[in-house]
Amino acid sequence: MIQLKNISKELTEAGSRVPILQNINLTITKGEYISIMGPSGSGKSTLMNILGTLDTPTSGEYLFEGINISRLRGSKLADFRNRRLGFVFQSYMLIPRLSVRDNVELPLLYTTKSRKEREKRIHMALEQVGMLHKAKEPTMNLSGGQKQKIAIARAIINDPELLLADEPSGNLDVHSKDDILQIFQTLNDSGKTIVLVTHDREVALTAKRMLTLRNGAWADPAAEVVARA
Numbered sequence: 001m002i003q004l005k006n007i008s009k010e011l012t013e014a015g016s017r018v019p020i021l022q023n024i025n026l027t028i029t030k031g032e033y034i035s036i037m038g039p040s041g042s043g044k045s046t047l048m049n050i051l052g053t054l055d056t057p058t059s060g061e062y063l064f065e066g067i068n069i070s071r072l073r074g075s076k077l078a079d080f081r082n083r084r085l086g087f088v089f090q091s092y093m094l095i096p097r098l099s100v101r102d103n104v105e106l107p108l109l110y111t112t113k114s115r116k117e118r119e120k121r122i123h124m125a126l127e128q129v130g131m132l133h134k135a136k137e138p139t140m141n142l143s144g145g146q147k148q149k150i151a152i153a154r155a156i157i158n159d160p161e162l163l164l165a166d167e168p169s170g171n172l173d174v175h176s177k178d179d180i181l182q183i184f185q186t187l188n189d190s191g192k193t194i195v196l197v198t199h200d201r202e203v204a205l206t207a208k209r210m211l212t213l214r215n216g217a218w219a220d221p222a223a224e225v226v227a228r229a
Contacts, residue, residue: 002028007060021216033188035207043216086155090167092147096140125153145176165196
């Protein structure tokens with residue numbers, strides 16, 4: 001499904017080139033559940049942003065089902081991101097003044113789906129995360145765990161092929177964290193491909209394959225092909 005070939009990322013600071021990622025190779029097959037962990041500054045969020053097309057590598061290739069992502073521009077890239085990728089962030093990225101329903105609907109507004117189809121998808125997404133009863137509630141009234149469930153519902157509303165989660169349990173208490181991780185497990189069991197970034201080893205171990213980044217490179221040179229039993 002996904003191939004990263006010699007992905008590197010550099011930034012320029014005070015006239016000097018600073019390496020963020022160095023020759024990252026990774027193959028992700030459809031239906032996998034992968035966690036990427038590492039300390040702050042290891043490059044894991046940059047790698048997540050590249051997978052999500054929110055950032056571009058300095059060099060290397062990113063292939064998504066044979067499509068060279070670096071060749072997509074403008075509306076084609078935006079359409080790819082909206083239809084085929086789903087995002088869950090630590091800070092939820094919800095609009096507080098909107099209701100739960102309206103927050104979940106947002107990605108559908110950039111599609112040509114009918115009102116009836118949109119309502120069906122909203123209902124299904126909220127049902128999947130156990131938040132259908134909160135559909136009319138103002139988002140600002142929800143707890144952190146509830147907000148993250150709404151963020152997941154929004155991420156899956158377009159039935160994306162890849163779900164990207166960046167520290168999704170970082171702001172949550174133990175009970176809410178367990179709820180969120182169970183939702184990810186259920187989504188993966190239903191066939192959803194998931195890549196989760198975390199600094200929490202306990203969270204990382206819930207995935208079926210765990211990779212570790214250190215200083216912009218895999219801690220194990222063969223990490224991209226070694227599956228955890």
